Amino acid sequence: MSKVGVFVCHCGTNIASALDVFKVAEAARALPGVAHAAEYKYMCSEPGQQLILDAINEHGLKRVVIASCSPRMHETTFRKMLKKSKINEYLLEIANIREQDAWVHADFEKATEKAIDLVRMAVAKALKDEPLKAQTIPITKRALVIGGGIAGIQAALDIADAGHEAVLLEREPSIGGHMAMLDKTFPTLDCSACISTPKMVDVGAHPNITLLTSAEVDAVKGYIGNFTVTIRKKANYVNHDICTGCGACEQKCPVKTDSAFNRGLSKRTAIYKLFPQAVPSKPVIDAESCLKLKNGKCGVCEKVCPLGCIDYGDEDRLVEMDFGAIIVATGYRPAKWQRMYDEYGAGRYADVIDGLQFERLVNASGPTEGHIARPSDGKAPKTVAIIKCVGSRDPKKGHAYCSRACCMAAAKHAHQLIDKLPGSRVFVFYIDVRTPGKGYEEFYDQTRKDGAVYVRGRVSRIYKEGDTLVCQGEDTLLGKQVRVHADLVILETAMEPSPGSGALLGLLGCAKDADGWVTEAHPKLRPVETQVGGVFLAGACQGPKDIPDTVAQASASAAKAIGLLNKDEMETSPMIAKIEEDKCSGCGACGPICPYKAIALEKIPARDPGTGKKIERLVARVNAGLCQGCGACTVACRTGAIDLLGFRNNQILEEVDALWL
Amino acid sequence: MTNGQKQQLIRDRAAALLADGAVSCIVGWRQTRFAGKTAVCFVRAPEDATLLVWNEYTIPLTAKYLADERWTGGKAGILARGCDSKAINRLLRDNQLEREKLYIVGLPCEGKADERCRPCRQKTPLVYDELLWEEDSAADGGGTSAADADAPGRGRFFRADEVSALGIDARYDYWEDVYARCIRCYACRNACPVCSCRECYVDMHRAGFQSKRQNAADNRVFGVTRAFHVGDRCIECGECERVCPMGLPILGQTQKVIQTAEALAGAPYEAGLNAEDENFLGKFDLDDKDAFM
Numbered sequence: 001m002s003k004v005g006v007f008v009c010h011c012g013t014n015i016a017s018a019l020d021v022f023k024v025a026e027a028a029r030a031l032p033g034v035a036h037a038a039e040y041k042y043m044c045s046e047p048g049q050q051l052i053l054d055a056i057n058e059h060g061l062k063r064v065v066i067a068s069c070s071p072r073m074h075e076t077t078f079r080k081m082l083k084k085s086k087i088n089e090y091l092l093e094i095a096n097i098r099e100q101d102a103w104v105h106a107d108f109e110k111a112t113e114k115a116i117d118l119v120r121m122a123v124a125k126a127l128k129d130e131p132l133k134a135q136t137i138p139i140t141k142r143a144l145v146i147g148g149g150i151a152g153i154q155a156a157l158d159i160a161d162a163g164h165e166a167v168l169l170e171r172e173p174s175i176g177g178h179m180a181m182l183d184k185t186f187p188t189l190d191c192s193a194c195i196s197t198p199k200m201v202d203v204g205a206h207p208n209i210t211l212l213t214s215a216e217v218d219a220v221k222g223y224i225g226n227f228t229v230t231i232r233k234k235a236n237y238v239n240h241d242i243c244t245g246c247g248a249c250e251q252k253c254p255v256k257t258d259s260a261f262n263r264g265l266s267k268r269t270a271i272y273k274l275f276p277q278a279v280p281s282k283p284v285i286d287a288e289s290c291l292k293l294k295n296g297k298c299g300v301c302e303k304v305c306p307l308g309c310i311d312y313g314d315e316d317r318l319v320e321m322d323f324g325a326i327i328v329a330t331g332y333r334p335a336k337w338q339r340m341y342d343e344y345g346a347g348r349y350a351d352v353i354d355g356l357q358f359e360r361l362v363n364a365s366g367p368t369e370g371h372i373a374r375p376s377d378g379k380a381p382k383t384v385a386i387i388k389c390v391g392s393r394d395p396k397k398g399h400a401y402c403s404r405a406c407c408m409a410a411a412k413h414a415h416q417l418i419d420k421l422p423g424s425r426v427f428v429f430y431i432d433v434r435t436p437g438k439g440y441e442e443f444y445d446q447t448r449k450d451g452a453v454y455v456r457g458r459v460s461r462i463y464k465e466g467d468t469l470v471c472q473g474e475d476t477l478l479g480k481q482v483r484v485h486a487d488l489v490i491l492e493t494a495m496e497p498s499p500g501s502g503a504l505l506g507l508l509g510c511a512k513d514a515d516g517w518v519t520e521a522h523p524k525l526r527p528v529e530t531q532v533g534g535v536f537l538a539g540a541c542q543g544p545k546d547i548p549d550t551v552a553q554a555s556a557s558a559a560k561a562i563g564l565l566n567k568d569e570m571e572t573s574p575m576i577a578k579i580e581e582d583k584c585s586g587c588g589a590c591g592p593i594c595p596y597k598a599i600a601l602e603k604i605p606a607r608d609p610g611t612g613k614k615i616e617r618l619v620a621r622v623n624a625g626l627c628q629g630c631g632a633c634t635v636a637c638r639t640g641a642i643d644l645l646g647f648r649n650n651q652i653l654e655e656v657d658a659l660w661l
Numbered sequence: 662m663t664n665g666q667k668q669q670l671i672r673d674r675a676a677a678l679l680a681d682g683a684v685s686c687i688v689g690w691r692q693t694r695f696a697g698k699t700a701v702c703f704v705r706a707p708e709d710a711t712l713l714v715w716n717e718y719t720i721p722l723t724a725k726y727l728a729d730e731r732w733t734g735g736k737a738g739i740l741a742r743g744c745d746s747k748a749i750n751r752l753l754r755d756n757q758l759e760r761e762k763l764y765i766v767g768l769p770c771e772g773k774a775d776e777r778c779r780p781c782r783q784k785t786p787l788v789y790d791e792l793l794w795e796e797d798s799a800a801d802g803g804g805t806s807a808a809d810a811d812a813p814g815r816g817r818f819f820r821a822d823e824v825s826a827l828g829i830d831a832r833y834d835y836w837e838d839v840y841a842r843c844i845r846c847y848a849c850r851n852a853c854p855v856c857s858c859r860e861c862y863v864d865m866h867r868a869g870f871q872s873k874r875q876n877a878a879d880n881r882v883f884g885v886t887r888a889f890h891v892g893d894r895c896i897e898c899g900e901c902e903r904v905c906p907m908g909l910p911i912l913g914q915t916q917k918v919i920q921t922a923e924a925l926a927g928a929p930y931e932a933g934l935n936a937e938d939e940n941f942l943g944k945f946d947l948d949d950k951d952a953f954m
Contacts, residue, residue: 585859587755592944601756618756636943638890639858640865653870 088131124658149177151539158558174278224534266367381487391494586618598626684738743783747933748854777899892918
């Protein structure tokens, strides 16, 4: 019988005060196969680990059971410890007597009994454990950053500065994202473009960064360290290799269409640069509005281009590239409030605008050159109502979550209005004011001192009265209905996941939550990793965020990617699915159920059992790099041809038998 | 067209296909020694085509034999009704057959002398290379009318409905009685067109959770496991129940799985309609409805 050592941890008083650790050790000693049992105050501590290592030598132990906290806490610690011994680090079982026992039971006697049960199960499994060996896989030293907003820009720069290649992918013709649209940034009121455009230029000039604009991810294959991504370079009809960005084409283009960058507040041409500081600073043709591409007539840009860059025959191109790490930085979009709030006019009133439209109005490079002119008649508003939580904290109409940045955006907008339009009155309708950031509360306080009137309540209705928009709602502090006759209404709308991000997450195999945000591997302890190895997240794609948080997260996620790319090869967990090919009938039931796309069917040579002739037959194969050991396939396989190493059926059944037999 | 005329068509076509080498065998039905019982047979020579029969008793599924039987070289010709075609789709989906090695002779069915054929909704094959005749909606040989199939207790899930109608205690006793009588002969498994594992878990030397002993407890484990192994892929042909030598009402089990799956998904579900659909319980989708979890 293999010799098992059982080590019971007091965890200070965490465990020892809730159950009898001495009795557990004593009971363990009597279990079949157990050669040694001991208890100690902190097994994870240096002396605790030494105690285990000494016992292994002294008693010739072959397997180890540690009764302590959750394996999520210290399994890795104890595996590392075993690497110093003669025992394979996978001949280790953790009996979780803290989270699953001491912390959740009040009865000392019964908790002790349960601990003994848990130890008995762990010993039974330990006796069936088999040594496992980690495999190594090579790593492609290049990172893909998806999304060229401030998150993607920061992540790409950090990776590139660390000496690794980064490819920054952006579906729009320029990087910059939403930050490029903003006027000022709270709470310091730095000009947004002044702080973001230098970073954009750095991206364009960095020798380690390849910038791919007007590009999207088409397909993703592979696994951590070894992704192959098919990138679709969308046709932009301008040869950027020779274009100098002189702008002659933009000046002559006869088409006028709504500028999405200016949120519909101005027109742009069909051949256009997204905004003046665009990177790359070269125009593209929007095929949907270009006369030449729509009906073959025009061709003015081609005639005026001095270098012959225009190519109306341009087509989408697919490029395949290899990456070791992927960072998802797809950001957000402002909620389409028009669909949610009929009572706010659903878009019928030109002077009800969203926060991002206001950013463009107040921006010196915006459609009004920074003059706050209301869209309907171009007059400067005297009274402005700002409504917060439009689409946020409103599960009936929009989303249950708080969009986090809007409280400060509203304070900033109020400040800008009072600052730029002396004598104007600003009313801010709010549910709560949330300012948990450095300098945020002070900024909000100052805005109120400057004269912004904060009204606690939601606006129930906006209607037109003469030249003004009446915002009617309850002031819940006064307990009265109030009406504000406003010239301009600004809605601070909710953030929603960027359109198309769901499909991208599907390609990557990443999970998303009920609202569509990317799910992190652990909300507290692994906040920038996804559940897919080698895929990290940055910025608002994980949930609403302001710029400081986004940039911090982008650098964190770059650090994770750099850590991965610094290695030449990496160890993969050997606790993965193993297919017994002899039993596998190749039905493929395991493939579609695998969340990591780790299983593929392959043909293997075989002999026909009837005729003895050589044939080929299908069997399932597991990719060790992709498999995360979740075990879904083992349940899907009706034959039971798939077993999970480290959690084999017979190992689990031993545990079950130990409990109830 | 009478069954006799159809039988003649089948024999002629089978002989022709074998004679010109288009197929190396024809899988069809022959008469057994017992009146009212036919069996699936493999005809390999044109002159043997006269063995083939078609009547209200040509009930067994041909498709499963194709997965079991090995044939060498060329294509296998198979006589297929709607149910056989659903079985073929399942076997194709499970990679147990290759479409290019099949020549499917489609035979629209008029319903057979079996209560399990009554709710059949697929008399004409879904997949075939040729049809020997067109479905005659007026014909009603042995089966029952569509209106009757919708009548209470006679619908698609008639067997499950019968058992569901019992009270919970009566239902427990009902299944206890079923498992006490089961002799674990595995005829249900062998006949089932979706039981296509190379090695069934019940035959394994050590499966761990299922012994080879024959008693009510182990029979129950087998019964429930079988229902779940095939439930979401069940083509509702009723072969399992038909071949059971103890006459156990086991079609109700898979019917119940499908009925429950439809209720959970809030959408109709039928296996074997094509060779591409993922198994109902065997797919992973981030947007899965998980109200039951």
